[in-house]
Amino acid sequence: MKRRDFLKSVTAVSAAGALPMPAVWSPAKAQARQETLLVVSEYSPNNFDIHGVGTNRPGYEVSWNCYDRLMSHGEKTLPDGTSSYDRDKFTPELAEDWNATDTSITFKLRKNATFHDGTAITAKDVKWSFDRAVSVGGFPSFQMKAGSLEKPEQFVAVDDRTFRVDFIRKDKLTIPDLAVIVPAVYHSDLIKKNATEKDPWGLEYTKTNIAGGGAFKVTRWQAGTEVVFERNDDWKNGDLPKVRRVVWRTVPSAGNRRALIERGDADISVDLPNKDFAELKHVGKVSVVTNLIGNGISYIGMNCKSPPFNNVKVRQAIAYSIPYQKIMDAVMFGLAGPMFGSKPDAPIAVAWPQPHPYNTDLAKAKQLLAEAGYSNGFDTTLSFDLGFAVVNEPLCVLVQESLAHIGIKATINKIPGANWRNELLKKEMPLISNFFSGWLDYPEYFFFWCYHGQNAVFNTMSYQDKDMDAMIDAARAAAAINDKAGYEKNVASFVKKAFDEVPRIPLFQPTLSMAMQKNVFGYRYWFHRQLDYRTLAKA
Amino acid sequence: MLSMTLKRMMVALPSLVGVVIVTFVLTRALPGDPAAYFAGPAATKEAIDQIRSKLGLDKPLPTQFVHYVWDLARGDLGQSLSTGQPVATEIRTRLPASAELTLVGLLVSMTIAVPLGILAATRPGSIVDHTCRVVATAGVSLPVFFTGLILAYVFYYLLGLSPAPLGRLDIFYSAPPRVTGLYLIDSAFARDWEVFAASLKQLILPAATLGIFSLAPIARMTRASMLAVLVSDFVRTARASGLSPFTVVFTYAFRNAMLPVITTLGMVFSFLLGANVLVEKVFAWPGIGSYAVEALIASDFAPVQGFVLTMAAMYVMLNLLIDILYGLIDPRVRIEA
Numbered sequence: 053m054k055r056r057d058f059l060k061s062v063t064a065v066s067a068a069g070a071l072p073m074p075a076v077w078s079p080a081k082a083q084a085r086q087e088t089l090l091v092v093s094e095y096s097p098n099n100f101d102i103h104g105v106g107t108n109r110p111g112y113e114v115s116w117n118c119y120d121r122l123m124s125h126g127e128k129t130l131p132d133g134t135s136s137y138d139r140d141k142f143t144p145e146l147a148e149d150w151n152a153t154d155t156s157i158t159f160k161l162r163k164n165a166t167f168h169d170g171t172a173i174t175a176k177d178v179k180w181s182f183d184r185a186v187s188v189g190g191f192p193s194f195q196m197k198a199g200s201l202e203k204p205e206q207f208v209a210v211d212d213r214t215f216r217v218d219f220i221r222k223d224k225l226t227i228p229d230l231a232v233i234v235p236a237v238y239h240s241d242l243i244k245k246n247a248t249e250k251d252p253w254g255l256e257y258t259k260t261n262i263a264g265g266g267a268f269k270v271t272r273w274q275a276g277t278e279v280v281f282e283r284n285d286d287w288k289n290g291d292l293p294k295v296r297r298v299v300w301r302t303v304p305s306a307g308n309r310r311a312l313i314e315r316g317d318a319d320i321s322v323d324l325p326n327k328d329f330a331e332l333k334h335v336g337k338v339s340v341v342t343n344l345i346g347n348g349i350s351y352i353g354m355n356c357k358s359p360p361f362n363n364v365k366v367r368q369a370i371a372y373s374i375p376y377q378k379i380m381d382a383v384m385f386g387l388a389g390p391m392f393g394s395k396p397d398a399p400i401a402v403a404w405p406q407p408h409p410y411n412t413d414l415a416k417a418k419q420l421l422a423e424a425g426y427s428n429g430f431d432t433t434l435s436f437d438l439g440f441a442v443v444n445e446p447l448c449v450l451v452q453e454s455l456a457h458i459g460i461k462a463t464i465n466k467i468p469g470a471n472w473r474n475e476l477l478k479k480e481m482p483l484i485s486n487f488f489s490g491w492l493d494y495p496e497y498f499f500f501w502c503y504h505g506q507n508a509v510f511n512t513m514s515y516q517d518k519d520m521d522a523m524i525d526a527a528r529a530a531a532a533i534n535d536k537a538g539y540e541k542n543v544a545s546f547v548k549k550a551f552d553e554v555p556r557i558p559l560f561q562p563t564l565s566m567a568m569q570k571n572v573f574g575y576r577y578w579f580h581r582q583l584d585y586r587t588l589a590k591a
Numbered sequence: 592m593l594s595m596t597l598k599r600m601m602v603a604l605p606s607l608v609g610v611v612i613v614t615f616v617l618t619r620a621l622p623g624d625p626a627a628y629f630a631g632p633a634a635t636k637e638a639i640d641q642i643r644s645k646l647g648l649d650k651p652l653p654t655q656f657v658h659y660v661w662d663l664a665r666g667d668l669g670q671s672l673s674t675g676q677p678v679a680t681e682i683r684t685r686l687p688a689s690a691e692l693t694l695v696g697l698l699v700s701m702t703i704a705v706p707l708g709i710l711a712a713t714r715p716g717s718i719v720d721h722t723c724r725v726v727a728t729a730g731v732s733l734p735v736f737f738t739g740l741i742l743a744y745v746f747y748y749l750l751g752l753s754p755a756p757l758g759r760l761d762i763f764y765s766a767p768p769r770v771t772g773l774y775l776i777d778s779a780f781a782r783d784w785e786v787f788a789a790s791l792k793q794l795i796l797p798a799a800t801l802g803i804f805s806l807a808p809i810a811r812m813t814r815a816s817m818l819a820v821l822v823s824d825f826v827r828t829a830r831a832s833g834l835s836p837f838t839v840v841f842t843y844a845f846r847n848a849m850l851p852v853i854t855t856l857g858m859v860f861s862f863l864l865g866a867n868v869l870v871e872k873v874f875a876w877p878g879i880g881s882y883a884v885e886a887l888i889a890s891d892f893a894p895v896q897g898f899v900l901t902m903a904a905m906y907v908m909l910n911l912l913i914d915i916l917y918g919l920i921d922p923r924v925r926i927e928a
Contacts, residue, residue, distance in 0.1 A: 090762055098675045105642060106628070106672055190638050259675045272765075275674035275681060276885070277758060277877040299762045303875040307740055308756045311748040317755040439888075469888060474627040477636065 087296040089572070089588060092309050093322040096276050096302040101258035102233050103184060103192045112233050113582035117281065117298075119236035119264035120289050122147040122159050122178065122215070123227075127576060127587075134341050136577040139493050142227065145289050146173060146237055146265075147215075154219075157227065161213045165288050167239040167265040175209035180240035182207040182217075184253050192234045198492065199229020222532035228492050233580055239263040267293050267586045277302055281585065294574070294589035313338050313567045319590065320575075320583065321567040325442050329565040330385035342565040343577040344389045347498050348489030349405050350443070351556040352451065353512045355482045360432075361513075365424035367554045370483075371410040372417035375454045379559055383446045389561035400548045402540045404495035405561045408551045417458045429459025436485040439469030444485050447559070451485070479514045486512055487562065491579045495543050496527040503550055515555035520546060596911065603907040610903040611663065611896075615656055618892040625672060625890045646672075659896075668900070669893030673886055678897035681882060686901065687772025688759060689871070689878035693863045695775075695794050696801030697856065704806045705852070708813025712821060713840060723810055731807035739800040739873035746796060754792050758875045764789045797874040801867055805859045812855040816848040823847075849920055857913040861906050 097111040100118065104111070126141030147159035165173045183204040185192045196202065200223035208216040219226060229235070242263045243254035257263070262270050267287045272280035281298040301318075303309045310328045313321035314337060324332075333340040354361035354370065361367055376392040394407040421427060434452060436444035445466075452462045462483065467475055475481060488510050490497050501510040505521040523546040530538035550556075564581050574587040626643035643649045647658065662669060668678035704727070711723035746753040754761055759774055767777040767786050774790035820826060821844055829839045868880030879898060886894035 084763065088762070092757075096674075098673050104675075105645065108673075189641050194638065274684070274877065275671075275676045276882065277875075278762075301757050301762065301875065303757065304872045304881065305740070305756075305875070308743060308873065308875065311743065312755055312757070315748060315751065315755065317757075469628070471624065471627075471890075474624040477627065477639070 084297070086590060089295045089298045089319045089585065089590065090317070091298060091300045091320045091322065091583065092303040092312050092318045093300065094302070094304060094306070094309070095323070096300070097279060098275070099259045100262055100270065101255065102236065103188050103253070104255050104259055105190060107191070109582065112580055114262075114270065114279065115236055116233050116578075116580065116582055117268045117585050118262045118266040118270060119238070120146040120165070120173075120266050121231055121233075121236055123150070123231045124290075125231055125578075130343070130577075134343055134577065135575065136343060137579060139228070139346075139579075142231055146178075152227065154222070156216050156218045157230075158210070158214060158216045161215065162288055163213065165265060166286060167242070168262065168269050168284060169239070169242065170286075171239065171241070172212075173237060173239075173265055174212045175215040176212070177240045178215045178237050179207045179209040181238040182235060184238065185234050188253050188255065195232060195234045195491075196229065198497070199223060199226045201226065201229060201235075224528075224531040225492055225494065225497060228494075232491050236264060236266075239265070265289070268298065290586060293586045295585060298585050310567075313569070316569060319569050319572050320588075322583070324565070324567060326383075326385045326387045326563075326565075329387055329567065332567050338567050339570055339572075340565055340567050341575055341577075342387055342563045344561050345489050345564050345581065346493040346579055347404065347491075348487065348562055349391065349498075350388075350447075350485070350487045350559045350562055352559065353484045353486055353556040354554075355479065355513060356516070356555050357479070357514045358482070360424070360426060360430055361482060363424045364553050365420045366426060367557075368410075369417040369420035369424065369426075369458065370455070370460075371408075371554045371557045372413045372420065373454050373458050373460075374410070374557060374559065375412050375450050376410075376559065377412065378450050379447055382450065383443055384560060384562070387563045387565060389563070391558040391560050400544045400551075402495070402543045404498050404543075404547065405558060406547065408554075408558055410551075410554070410557070412454070414454075414457050421458055421460075427459075429461065431461045431463070432482045433465045434462040434483045434485065435465040435467055435475065435481045437469055437472040438466045439472065440487070441466070443562075448485050473509075476512055477509060479512065484512060489562075489581075493579060494531070495547065496524055496531060499524045499546055499550070500528065503546070503555070513555040515553075517549070517553070520549055523549070596915070599911050599914065600907075603911070606907065607900075607903060610900060611660070614896045614899040615659060618890075618895050619652060619655075621887075621890050625892065628889055663900075668897040671886060671891055671894045673889045673891045673894070674882075678893045681894065682879060682897055682901055684772070685877055685879045685882050688876060689864055689867065689880060691773040691775065692794065692797055692870070692876060692878060693801065693860060693867060694773075695798040696863060696867070697805065697860055699798050699802030700805040700809055700859075701856070703802065704809035705813050707806075708810040708852075709817055709840065709845065711810070711814045712817030715818065720814075723814065727807035727810045730803040730805075733803070734869070735800055735804050735867070736869040736873055738803055739797065739870050742796050742800055743873065753796050754789075756796065756874045757793075758877055759790055759793055760786070761789055761793070793874075797867075797870050797876055800870050800873075801863055805863060808855050808859055809852065813848070813852050816851045817844060820844045820848040846920065850917060853913055853916055853920065857909050861902075861909050864902070864905065 093110065095108065095110050097108065097114045099107040099111045100114045101107060102112055102115040122145060123142045124145045125137040125139065126143045128136055128138040130136050146161055146165055148162045149160040151158050161173065161175060167173060186196045186202055186204060187193070200219065200221050202220060206218045206220060208218065210216055238258070243257055246257035247254035260273065267284055267290065268281040269284050270279060271282045272278065279300045283293050283296050303312065306325055306328065309321045310324055310332070312318035329340055329342065332338055352370065352374065354367050356362050376390065380386065380388060380390055391405055391407050393411045394409050396409045421429065434448050436448050448464050452464055455462045488502060490501065501508050503511060503515055503520055504524050505516045505518070507514060523542045527539055527542035527546065530542060564577065566575060568575060571591040572588065573591065574589045576584055576587050578584055626639050626646060626648055647655060666679065668682070671678050671681060674681060707723045707726070711720040714720060743756050747756060760766060764786050767774060767781045767783055770777050770780050775787060778787040778790060826839060826844050829843050867878065868884050870876065871878040871881040883895060883898035
């Protein structure tokens with residue numbers, strides 16, 4: 053650097069230093085801030101495409117906001133005044149109208165809907181996208197199957213604007229399953245252009261590129277750090293979102309996520325520990341919205357295949373020894389729905405989740421244990437997923453302590469997140485603490501995955517019972533043909549059986565909380581538990 | 592000089608080969624199963640097997656190793672599953688973030704520790720010496736995440752002096768055009784002083800956290816080696832010749848005391864680069880340490896291997912650099928293979 057250049061740069065530095073450094077932003081910036089939503093969360097997306105291999109939950113959020121589905125859900129206000137999606141009301145998104153018969157459903161697509169690059173969205177794209185969802189395997193195909201959407205032949209592009217889904221069997225869940233995240237509509241030509249022989253569905257391309265027509269586009273992305281969304285001003289498939297820009301930053305430290313919302317720098321803070329949400333709620337400086345997670349239950353599962361938990365009396369004894377209220381207070385800080393202590397003679401409701409009749413009653417637990425022949429107790433291990441240690445660790449310690457009172461010595465086994473699913477699949481852990489929630493909020497859906505003898509991964513207890521299977525199947529069949537009486541009878545009886553035999557002990561219904569600035573409104577709870585930017589706004 | 596440098600690098604090769612083998616075996620020996628992890632919560636046994644074969648994990652280990660080395664030879668470090676990006680790209684973007692943070696942290700630490708060490712050595716047993724000891728011990732005794740959280744709590748949450756701990760830049764600035772990847776240098780190149788100031792502000796707290804942590808080794812080493820030099824014959828001679836205390840301490844003693852200090856600096860630097868993962872977590876810093884740890888939790892092999900390899904390569908380079916510096920500082924030291 054020459055002397056003259058050096059002097060020049062020194063002048064430049066001092067000139068910059070002399071400029072008034074505004075404490076608050078300039079008006080243009082303040083304006084931009086007003087139209088920008090800053091979201092902070094613990095994790096960031098690893099893939100923008102829900103059809104991809106191993107897409108994580110934050111990835112679902114990108115897909116939800118950047119792609120369209122044929123239908124979405126309407127809104128309803130819950131008794132506590134918060135807003136939620138309405139399970140029973142379907143609203144038009146890409147399809148402006150549809151017509152369902154016993155054998156098929158036909159959608160009429162919007163006339164002027166386009167992808168982000170301006171190409172018109174046609175039924176051909178919808179067909180290709182649905183074919184992709186059922187063909188790529190893994191999670192998307194599994195989710196489609198949950199609604200009896202299994203084969204490409206089921207999807208027919210009648211003409212440019214008409215699309216038909218043929219049913220392979222009567223299933224009440226087919227239509228709800230068309231409004232989840234997976235059946236998104238992709239720009240087939242764009243993806244085909246970027247597909248390779250090894251990767252015919254272009255999964256590699258959509259991993260980091262949006263090939264859709266949704267309400268938001270991704271304009272900047274740094275893996276593990278930040279995603280910036282810009283509103284798609286040409287979006288025709290719903291009301292234009294009110295926020296122009298969403299900046300989503302990954303802040304791994306929960307303490308800082310809380311500090312950011314309290315200082316007013318972040319607009320929405322996700323994934324805080326329950327303790328922080330409870331405290332923020334109490335202080336009242338920011339608004340905290342809490343919703344029960346639909347069809348979700350935290351539970352203690354027992355391996356019904358092998359002793360001692362193959363004995364129903366042992367399982368009941370455990371159910372009587374869980375410190376339910378302590379868990380609600382000390383682990384969940386009240387931010388959960390209690391699932392215990394219903395009156396023993398109260399009728400079983402046709403609903404799920406619902407409280408079971410067990411209470412903390414150590415005397416009864418001891419007695420049941422003695423009846424089962426374990427009056428001296430036994431040794432076992434209680435396993436949990438370290439990935440959810442904030443809740444699991446104190447919970448398991450409380451359970452361990454309580455079990456010790458009835459003579460059961462439980463060793464706690466902490467399993468790293470990467471290994472948890474593998475261990476679950478083996479179905480050898482005797483006692484576990486786990487969580488399950490179903491996107492589709494129907495009792496028979498939950499039971500089909502968690503209690504049915506088909507022994508899906510979620511039947512973590514390997515519970516097998518012919519009567520249970522018959523009742524679950526009957527409820528599904530009754531639902532498909534709208535047989536209300538048969539449906540209610542079967543739901544009530546399988547719930548009762550699940551309580552009597554307690555292969556898994558429901559502890560509580562967890563909640564989803566969001567901490568938001570007071571000027572942020574329009575938040576809506578969704579079954580997928582991610583944010584929908586389209587309804588959010590800043591006052 | 593050049594031939595010696597080359598010779599040194601040749602010597603480093605076997606250690607790199609060792610690192611490649613060890614990381615490969617170690618990552619495979621981890622208990623987690625990446626296929627089960629990435630198959631998602633709803634996976635069936637078939638779905639997991641499908642993913643396992645997609646990832647090439649169903650092949651025998653030697654085959655996997657050959658594939659790995661072949662890719663490595665072409666500069667391909669593999670794909671990270673948890674971020675969905677090629678590992679090489681990730682390391683390229685994240686290493687400068689860590690390096691910048693570590694360098695500034697080390698600079699902070701040096702500007703405090705070296706004078707403190709010298710002062711303590713010139714007045715052993717004095718109040719300065721005790722202060723040096725207390726400060727250094729306190730700094731190294733506090734876990735970095737704790738110091739970081741305290742600093743963020745006081746300077747951001749309570750006082751509001753520091754910007755939000757949101758990584759390298761506030762949300763309204765975009766990164767300067769990339770030259771080195773270090774934002775301070777890149778923004779200075781681009782003459783974008785606003786971004787320079789913004790990234791400097793973001794750097795202060797995390798760099799101070801790292802600085803406080805690394806005070807101890809540098810200050811203690813400076814003090815110890817200065818003490819040894821100050822009692823040596825040539826210093827006594829210099830003193831006896833009536834040279835000013837300043838000249839004696841800085842021109843004669845300090846230069847001779849620098850060798851162990853430089854060694855310590857090199858060690859501290861390479862140590863901090865990998866170990867600042869906690870600082871990165873606290874300040875949402877998109878560095879290489881947090882990347883590696885997240886990958887490890889997800890048993891995502893490729894980034895872990897890439898990280899260890901990069902670190903090993905950096906250690907080798909750094910040691911080489913230090914050796915060369917030795918020669919410059921003290922001509923008696925010769926690089927020998």
